[in-house]
Amino acid sequence: MKIIEGGVTAAKGYQASSAAAGIKYEGRTDMALVYTEKPAVCAGTFTTNVVKAAPVIWDKEIVEQGGLVHAVVLNSGIANACTGEAGRAMNYYMAEVVADQFDIQPGQVLTASTGVIGMQLEKEPLAKGAAILKENLADSIQAGLDAAKAIMTTDTVPKQAAVSFEVNGVTVTVGGMSKGSGMIHPNMATMLSVTTTDAVISHEDLQELISEVVKDSFNMISVDRDTSTNDTYLVLANGESGVTIKKGTPEYEEFREALKYVSVSLAKQMAADGEGCTKLLEVQVVHCENKDKAVVLSKSVITSNLVKTAVFGSDANWGRILCALGYAGVDFDPEKVDLILQAEGKDDIILVKDGMATGYSEEEATELLSQEKVVVICDMNEGEAEATAWGCDLTHEYVTINGDYRS
Amino acid sequence: MKIIEGGVTAAKGYQASSAAAGIKYEGRTDMALVYTEKPAVCAGTFTTNVVKAAPVIWDKEIVEQGGLVHAVVLNSGIANACTGEAGRAMNYYMAEVVADQFDIQPGQVLTASTGVIGMQLEKEPLAKGAAILKENLADSIQAGLDAAKAIMTTDTVPKQAAVSFEVNGVTVTVGGMSKGSGMIHPNMATMLSVTTTDAVISHEDLQELISEVVKDSFNMISVDRDTSTNDTYLVLANGESGVTIKKGTPEYEEFREALKYVSVSLAKQMAADGEGCTKLLEVQVVHCENKDKAVVLSKSVITSNLVKTAVFGSDANWGRILCALGYAGVDFDPEKVDLILQAEGKDDIILVKDGMATGYSEEEATELLSQEKVVVICDMNEGEAEATAWGCDLTHEYVTINGDYRS
Numbered sequence: 001m002k003i004i005e006g007g008v009t010a011a012k013g014y015q016a017s018s019a020a021a022g023i024k025y026e027g028r029t030d031m032a033l034v035y036t037e038k039p040a041v042c043a044g045t046f047t048t049n050v051v052k053a054a055p056v057i058w059d060k061e062i063v064e065q066g067g068l069v070h071a072v073v074l075n076s077g078i079a080n081a082c083t084g085e086a087g088r089a090m091n092y093y094m095a096e097v098v099a100d101q102f103d104i105q106p107g108q109v110l111t112a113s114t115g116v117i118g119m120q121l122e123k124e125p126l127a128k129g130a131a132i133l134k135e136n137l138a139d140s141i142q143a144g145l146d147a148a149k150a151i152m153t154t155d156t157v158p159k160q161a162a163v164s165f166e167v168n169g170v171t172v173t174v175g176g177m178s179k180g181s182g183m184i185h186p187n188m189a190t191m192l193s194v195t196t197t198d199a200v201i202s203h204e205d206l207q208e209l210i211s212e213v214v215k216d217s218f219n220m221i222s223v224d225r226d227t228s229t230n231d232t233y234l235v236l237a238n239g240e241s242g243v244t245i246k247k248g249t250p251e252y253e254e255f256r257e258a259l260k261y262v263s264v265s266l267a268k269q270m271a272a273d274g275e276g277c278t279k280l281l282e283v284q285v286v287h288c289e290n291k292d293k294a295v296v297l298s299k300s301v302i303t304s305n306l307v308k309t310a311v312f313g314s315d316a317n318w319g320r321i322l323c324a325l326g327y328a329g330v331d332f333d334p335e336k337v338d339l340i341l342q343a344e345g346k347d348d349i350i351l352v353k354d355g356m357a358t359g360y361s362e363e364e365a366t367e368l369l370s371q372e373k374v375v376v377i378c379d380m381n382e383g384e385a386e387a388t389a390w391g392c393d394l395t396h397e398y399v400t401i402n403g404d405y406r407s
Numbered sequence: 408m409k410i411i412e413g414g415v416t417a418a419k420g421y422q423a424s425s426a427a428a429g430i431k432y433e434g435r436t437d438m439a440l441v442y443t444e445k446p447a448v449c450a451g452t453f454t455t456n457v458v459k460a461a462p463v464i465w466d467k468e469i470v471e472q473g474g475l476v477h478a479v480v481l482n483s484g485i486a487n488a489c490t491g492e493a494g495r496a497m498n499y500y501m502a503e504v505v506a507d508q509f510d511i512q513p514g515q516v517l518t519a520s521t522g523v524i525g526m527q528l529e530k531e532p533l534a535k536g537a538a539i540l541k542e543n544l545a546d547s548i549q550a551g552l553d554a555a556k557a558i559m560t561t562d563t564v565p566k567q568a569a570v571s572f573e574v575n576g577v578t579v580t581v582g583g584m585s586k587g588s589g590m591i592h593p594n595m596a597t598m599l600s601v602t603t604t605d606a607v608i609s610h611e612d613l614q615e616l617i618s619e620v621v622k623d624s625f626n627m628i629s630v631d632r633d634t635s636t637n638d639t640y641l642v643l644a645n646g647e648s649g650v651t652i653k654k655g656t657p658e659y660e661e662f663r664e665a666l667k668y669v670s671v672s673l674a675k676q677m678a679a680d681g682e683g684c685t686k687l688l689e690v691q692v693v694h695c696e697n698k699d700k701a702v703v704l705s706k707s708v709i710t711s712n713l714v715k716t717a718v719f720g721s722d723a724n725w726g727r728i729l730c731a732l733g734y735a736g737v738d739f740d741p742e743k744v745d746l747i748l749q750a751e752g753k754d755d756i757i758l759v760k761d762g763m764a765t766g767y768s769e770e771e772a773t774e775l776l777s778q779e780k781v782v783v784i785c786d787m788n789e790g791e792a793e794a795t796a797w798g799c800d801l802t803h804e805y806v807t808i809n810g811d812y813r814s
Contacts, residue, residue: 048734049730049733049734050732050733050734050735050737050738050739050741051729051730051732051733051741052733079726081726081730082726082729082741082759082762082763082764083763084742084761084762084763116726117724117726117727117729117730118725118726118729118759118763118764119764182713183713183727183730185734224712224713225632225710225711225712226711226712226713226727226730226731226734227730227733227734228730229726229729229730229733303632304632304633305631305632305633305712305801305805305809306589306590306631306633306809309805309806309808309809309810310809310810312806312810313809313810313811315810315811317524318525319486319488319489319523319524319525319636320524320590320633322458322489322524322525322636323456323458323488323524323590323633323634323635323636324633325457325458326456326457326458326459326634326636327455327456327457327592327633327634328457330457331457332457334457334458334489335491352489352525354491355458355489355491356489356490356491356525357489357525357526394712394806395806396803396806396807398712398716398806399716399719399801399802399803399805399806400803401716402712402713402716402717402720403716403717403719403720403722404720404722
């Protein structure tokens with residue numbers, strides 16, 4: 001597997017574009033399109049929030065019916081959530097104006113929206129945007145990047161990842177983009193993410209694979225423990241490489257690794273770009289009794305406001321880490337737990353051994369916690385299972401951003 | 408029932424005191440004592456955190472055995488949690504030095520600690536403090552207030568409440584104190600709270616009553632969704648009033664109401680004094696299918712960082728409220744939900760009707776949200792059950808306090 005440049009246009013046969021449609025703000029791109037001439041098998045996972053945005057309801061139906069699609073159209077600015085029947089009609093309109101541009105059916109266009117909840121989209125910008133999206137369509141790396149930029153809200157950087165591998169000398173590529181910075185605590189999916197591949201794969205196999213992959217990637221990040229109404233992870237496979245990926249083959253394993261690399265990379269990029277954050281926090285729970293427990297424990301630490309503020313302040317307040325493990329809702333022996341800090345270019349620091357403080361240097365711990373990426377290892381010393389979760393620190397800037405998001 | 412002045416010394420036969428023992432800081436009181444000459448029946452509820460502080464383990468055993476007690480000794484500065492065998496020995500020592508002052512058994516002294524997790528208490532300050540506590544003991548309102556002040560950590564105000572009622576012309580009093588400002592998401596108990604009463608009541612009835620009362624009071628507040636290792640709610644009944652409280656009598660109902668008033672009042676005082684907060688937030692879920700569901704929904708809204716920051720910014724971002732209801736983990740019809748804002752001296756504002764925005768004025772909503780106490784009513788329009796939760800806004804100051812708590 002080779003890490004390559006680009007995102008949704010990396011795989012064969014995909015084009016992308018962006019448009020400044022004036023959805024909510026003027027002077028910024030706010031619509032994006034991913035298009036494949038050859039119809040693609042699609043799979044997706046969606047928010048578990050009871051309140052589901054109109055595009056989530058739309059995509060879910062298309063994905064579950066195993067439909068073939070040509071396009072994904074996305075907009076930022078307005079989330080089209082809590083908008084009732086009118087919102088669902090507007091979502092159909094968004095699919096329809098794109099379909100008209102390509103002379104395809106609305107049911108062959110997936111949709112995704114992100115932004116303020118509760119506002120209604122308007123027809124005019126959508127129609128105008130669809131025409132620009134068609135006009136700007138290109139298969140270049142730049143076009144993929146433009147699309148990734150157009151779906152940003154409070155994100156500070158666009159998020160892309162791509163890899164390729166070879167099967168009998170033929171290249172198979174998997175590339176994706178995502179957005180997400182606040183209201184990030186995905187459950188069965190992430191904010192918005194579109195991944196494309198030129199592999200030949202059945203709808204069933206693709207769905208099974210991505211449902212597995214999200215568990216170790218998008219479902220393991222949290223910025224603020226708020227699961228969005230719009231979480232959507234879509235994967236398109238148009239088969240342009242001609243390489244068939246079938247269960248039980250070595251190619252299948254390679255494809256799984258490729259999908260996993262792209263989704264973990266995108267997930268980590270989102271956690272690292274959490275609203276207002278200054279650091280990426282990685283929590284590894286190791287030597288745990290079983291995987292489910294490791295997942296619960298790692299997520300409990302990554303979502304603790306007290307851990308997140310301590311990391312912001314570069315304060316090795318390990319008591320809060322042990323406390324967050326303790327209220328996770330699973331049982332363990334606190335007097336078996338070791339806590340270790342890790343950062344690139346620094347020696348590991350053992351903060352806690354058998355549930356109690358070691359004689360570590362607070363000064364060295366503060367120095368390590370001042371790095372841009374900090375790893376906390378929670379060694380439960382009770383088994384062989386492990387899980388890794390990603391999040392970020394909680395800062396003044398997070399409060400500033402969210403105290404007045406809608407204006 | 409009459410609301411009266413005071414706290415733990417309001418009921419007959421109780422004395423209290425504080426001492427500047429130098430537990431962690433110099434120049435502030437950091438030990439408190441509640442004492443009753445006549446031994447008291449006691450009941451308690453404690454943290455559900457797997458990581459339990461030494462005093463929690465100690466109290467739990469005494470309470471479960473139905474022991475009679477003379478005193479509760481509390482300290483701030485160091486939480487005596489994650490301190491292993493040495494911490495448990497030090498907790499015994501704390502009970503012992505107090506017991507020695509009164510010539511009673513250590514097993515008749517309940518303990519409670521709050522402050523930094525992981526540090527060990529030292530013998531000298533504890534011994535010195537115990538002597539001062541004995542010397543300062545008084546049954547005055549001031550003595551109760553001094554005790555309430557000594558257990559504060561990041562609290563900005565002491566927290567007390569007391570009520571009395573009459574049974575055949577004889578007064579029965581219930582009064583309490585508590586502390587708590589951060590790491591507040593009690594589960595089966597709150598941070599530290601001691602309530603005293605002069606009622607005559609059996610251990611079993613008292614325990615049953617308080618286990619019920621915490622469900623509507625301490626268990627319904629959250630500052631930061633972090634359940635502490637030290638949560639302790641103790642109630643002492645020394646019988647000094649001579650009034651017997653028995654199940655199935657009108658007095659029992661009056662006593663329950665008195666206990667509930669004091670615990671709800673203390674809980675609300677804690678939420679209103681949440682670390683760095685500027686506002687008390689009350690979330691009422693009404694017309695819900697059942698009580699359990701109403702509890703889950705109200706707590707989901709009260710703990711959402713995005714709701715909390717929007718309240719800080721006086722931004723009526725109702726989409727976040729609906730979103731937080733949606734990810735609570737229970738089912739409902741989003742298109743039936745109404746959301747209403749309430750504040751003293753302001754007209755109610757209906758933000759959402761049947762899951763969609765009304766034509767409310769953003770200006771008026773911002774004005775209402777600028778008040779010191781804000782009520783959000785989530786009307787589920789599906790049944791008759793309801794629940795109320797209390798919390799606070801999330802501010803820059805919270806981040807400042809918790810970025811560097813230990814220094």
